[in-house]
Amino acid sequence: xxxxxxxxxVKTHERHLYxxxxxxxxxxxxxxxxxxxxxxxxxxxxxxxxINENYDPDVLKDMERFFDRLVTDGDPLFVxxxxxxxxxxxxxxxALTQVNLSIPLIDGKLALGTWQGIFLFEHRHxxxxxxxxxxxxxx
Amino acid sequence: xxxxxxxxxVKTHERHLYxxxxxxxxxxxxxxxxxxxxxxxxxxxxxxxxINENYDPDVLKDMERFFDRLVTDGDPLFVxxxxxxxxxxxxxxxALTQVNLSIPLIDGKLALGTWQGIFLFEHRHxxxxxxxxxxxxxx
Amino acid sequence: xxxxxxxxxVKTHERHLYxxxxxxxxxxxxxxxxxxxxxxxxxxxxxxxxINENYDPDVLKDMERFFDRLVTDGDPLFVxxxxxxxxxxxxxxxALTQVNLSIPLIDGKLALGTWQGIFLFEHRHxxxxxxxxxxxxxx
Numbered sequence: 001x002x003x004x005x006x007x008x009x010v011k012t013h014e015r016h017l018y019x020x021x022x023x024x025x026x027x028x029x030x031x032x033x034x035x036x037x038x039x040x041x042x043x044x045x046x047x048x049x050x051i052n053e054n055y056d057p058d059v060l061k062d063m064e065r066f067f068d069r070l071v072t073d074g075d076p077l078f079v080x081x082x083x084x085x086x087x088x089x090x091x092x093x094x095a096l097t098q099v100n101l102s103i104p105l106i107d108g109k110l111a112l113g114t115w116q117g118i119f120l121f122e123h124r125h126x127x128x129x130x131x132x133x134x135x136x137x138x139x
Numbered sequence: 140x141x142x143x144x145x146x147x148x149v150k151t152h153e154r155h156l157y158x159x160x161x162x163x164x165x166x167x168x169x170x171x172x173x174x175x176x177x178x179x180x181x182x183x184x185x186x187x188x189x190i191n192e193n194y195d196p197d198v199l200k201d202m203e204r205f206f207d208r209l210v211t212d213g214d215p216l217f218v219x220x221x222x223x224x225x226x227x228x229x230x231x232x233x234a235l236t237q238v239n240l241s242i243p244l245i246d247g248k249l250a251l252g253t254w255q256g257i258f259l260f261e262h263r264h265x266x267x268x269x270x271x272x273x274x275x276x277x278x
Numbered sequence: 279x280x281x282x283x284x285x286x287x288v289k290t291h292e293r294h295l296y297x298x299x300x301x302x303x304x305x306x307x308x309x310x311x312x313x314x315x316x317x318x319x320x321x322x323x324x325x326x327x328x329i330n331e332n333y334d335p336d337v338l339k340d341m342e343r344f345f346d347r348l349v350t351d352g353d354p355l356f357v358x359x360x361x362x363x364x365x366x367x368x369x370x371x372x373a374l375t376q377v378n379l380s381i382p383l384i385d386g387k388l389a390l391g392t393w394q395g396i397f398l399f400e401h402r403h404x405x406x407x408x409x410x411x412x413x414x415x416x417x
Contacts, residue, residue: 043391045331051238053184058219080336100380102239104274111272113182133389135382192323197358241378243413250411252321
């Protein structure tokens with residue numbers, strides 16, 4: 001049993017769901033594990049992680065529009081507006097989605113379903129550099 | 140330290156919370172581990188996982204009705220309607236709940252609280268066969 | 279590779295986000311691990327876990343007020359009201375946030391971002407004693 005870790009940086013240019021499946025699986029496969037557990041951990045409070053459909057781009061657009069409506073930028077409920085009208089909504093959207101993901105590795109492959117992709121959900125409108133820690137434990 | 144993995148299939152017949160605690164704990168106990176970490180991973184984007192109260196059936200009904208209201212079938216906001224009015228809501232309900240769960244195993248038992256059950260949350264109305272990967276690491 | 283586990287009890291006095299970062303990191307550091315995976319697991323269905331901003335107290339207040347509005351106490355939709363108007367909302371707020379968290383340990387430190395804190399989100403109004411299981415696996 002052994003473990004490896006690696007930090008990736010995702011450059012975002014606007015509020016959007018960014019597919020990071022390719023970069024994550026490339027790193028996992030390079031590790032040469034057969035069976036194990038992958039953990040993804042995002043080190044931010046205004047961007048998050050999500051596993052969802054990666055086939056029809058309309059799913060991502062609908063997802064983004066649903067969250068825009070559920071957590072409204074500039075909602076007068078919010079006191080914390082230091083970084084603008086998308087500041088507090090970004091924290092809440094992070095709370096409603098994921099900071100960490102756990103994906104088993106079976107027979108040398110991540111156990112992702114046929115239509116599942118791994119996404120970084122950027123909740124801020126301005127460009128950001130987002131750090132995601134990857135940790136793989138197994139053999 | 141060793142690890143085992145197993146895929147279970149849950150046959151769903153309608154949108155509903157299905158209790159899978161018995162099947163999961165039976166597999167875990169058969170593994171003969173004393174201490175470890177169980178990961179559950181659902182390989183779909185329109186069904187999800189949830190740990191919640193397993194005592195009063197009204198909790199499940201209220202949970203289902205809350206999600207039905209929060210993410211409305213046929214909402215005109217959605218462009219992605221290829222598989223019907225429950226298609227995009229299913230992806231969003233998955234995003235708002237869990238694709239993976241992590242439960243420690245302590246003294247040979249999962250660390251579930253007294254009233255906690257493990258549920259598969261089917262978000263589609265039609266019958267489905269849902270695959271959940273179980274991975275257990277420990278000794 | 280080795281693993282350790284420990285149960286902490288968090289005494290809550292009202293619905294609120296309680297910062298447990300200090301207690302968790304103290305236990306992790308005492309374990310003497312360099313690299314590994316920390317799992318937090320809350321053994322309740324009416325309180326949950328959240329990683330979010332720990333700098334500006336207004337973030338916590340806004341977060342609490344958003345959830346109060348999204349899942350309304352005493353909503354006539356709910357049948358399960360055995361323990362009062364905050365009973366079913368507590369289960370739903372738990373479903374929308376986290377029962378478990380996974381945080382990698384890198385170079386002897388949890389991979390928390392600069393502004394990230396670990397919180398227990400108490401969803402009931404009455405005082406409670408909440409049990410959180412900590413499990414650390416690594417070397």
